[in-house]
Amino acid sequence: MSKVLMKGNEAIAEAAIRAGCRYFFGYPITPQNEIPAYMARQLPKVGGTFLQAESEIAAINMVYGAAGAGARVMTSSSSPGISLKQEGISYIAGAQLPCVIVNIVRGGPGLGGIQPAQSDYFQAVKGGGHGDYQLIVYAPATVQEAADVTQKAFAIADQYRMPVMILGDGMLGQMMEPVDFHEEVSTATEKPWATTGCDGSRPINVVNSLYINAAALEKVIQSMFERYAIIKEKEVQVEEYRCDDAEIIIAAYGTTSRIARSVIEDARGKGVRVGMIRPITVWPFPEKIFEHYASQEQVKAFLTVEMSMGQMVEDVRLSVNGKKPVYFTGRTGGMVPTPKQIMGEIEKIMGGKK
């Protein structure tokens, strides 16, 4: 199939449609407005329904209803809107419903800014909403990868009965790159638990997250975490770039990893063997890959680079578990780290100044 030049946001929307998503509920917020606009134009053409909700809160609750009714459904927003959705996401997780949520991250906290950031990592992987639950979180770095993970996300959500998040950022959402899409998935997952009207032919179905009996609630959560354990075994996606002989390993995801990649060439030209571990799923986190390289003799240190004050760095530290030093550099508020900044940190590490 030949590639098309598409904006990241639009590629995500098209990928969702190719995956059989026929319902989208959203609300305008910069820098993801191309997603609802694309869905508004394209979903009716494939017999789907687009609805602009009155708020991000209403939108996520429409997603809950549609998901409970058995549909493949998506919403998208950006940081402040994702904060609004946290209650709804917790309910969707607690009711064990599948759906896809796209966060095109912008500077925060508060109204923040509209430039790209990675400061919603904690919110995405450490809860966000209340209670014991996880999301599967994909962090694509190119428009093609964004399309790939989005197209995969719906089947994954259906399989594991949980919300899946696509964690992008304003740069990825706005940039245009060549992309092609996989063949459209025609088989949807069976959902015998969905509320479709019992039709007199089966017992009634209830979609619910309330368990007033604490022992019952504990059992439900434990069963969810048994699924999460399977996900941690099977669904990790990570890129190891030039790590085999690396002395310094950069940990970066999304847009930041693209900048890091160019630094690696530069550093190797200067005689420093740098590699990169690039999580593509930030949950499940590629702990074992970090553990492996932390145990390698030639690895001197890890350098985490993020567009935040340092969030993923904590998970890197947990995985490295004290075996090697873990450093951090970044920018925040919508500012983007430069290759020069990253190279400077590498030189400091190598020069023993850290």
Next chain:
Amino acid sequence: MSIVFEKTKGLTDKATHYCPGCTHGIVHRLVAESLEELEILDQAIGVASVGCSVFTYEYFNCDMQQAAHGRAPAVATGIKRVLPENIVFTYQGDGDLASIGVAEIIHAAARGENITVIFINNAIYGMTGGQMAPTTLLGQVTATSPFGRDQSIAGYPIKIAEMLATLDGAAFIERVSTHDVKSIRGAKKAIKRAFENQVQKKGFSLIEVLSTCPTNWGLSPAEAMIWLQDKMIPVYPLGIKKEAQ
């Protein structure tokens, strides 16, 4: 011996948890009977809200979804857009619908969602122990208006039926009561009509049902019926507020 009355198939066998004299029991029956009589129980999908009626997902004998506080109209919208031929209804109290959920109900009505909303107005928050509701009357003593609702601090009660009737998207809005046999019959008629409207795809129907909360009003069940009639109806007049052609 012939059967002259039996429990509706629209209710499960689960014993309800409501207080003695609570009109939730009556209204649940009216809703369930309407679904059964219209032969739509098998196509029905109800959305439970948060309040004393949080457990309606155990009481109504049809597919049910539990919604977050105030969000039932949005959840119902999601369901109805996926399954337009099913009968989708919400059952909400005054905190759920008139306080936290006021945006969701207005916009579901404005969009003309073809759903049925049963709105229980008992002028107080029951489940959480008797706090002030947006529908609490001026001067009414509650856990959070212990000196009586004072308009200079806490403003005025909201008249949902009249307010939603201003929306073009609303097809049928009626306020009914449950304080005596005659009003209960009227409530049944209105509720059944609100479901019939959905079957006939007439659009958004909401029935505001004036209800009692003897426990939190500090009255006996019988006194509570009288209080509803004497105090609530003057503030919340009964009748059809909107009837689209």
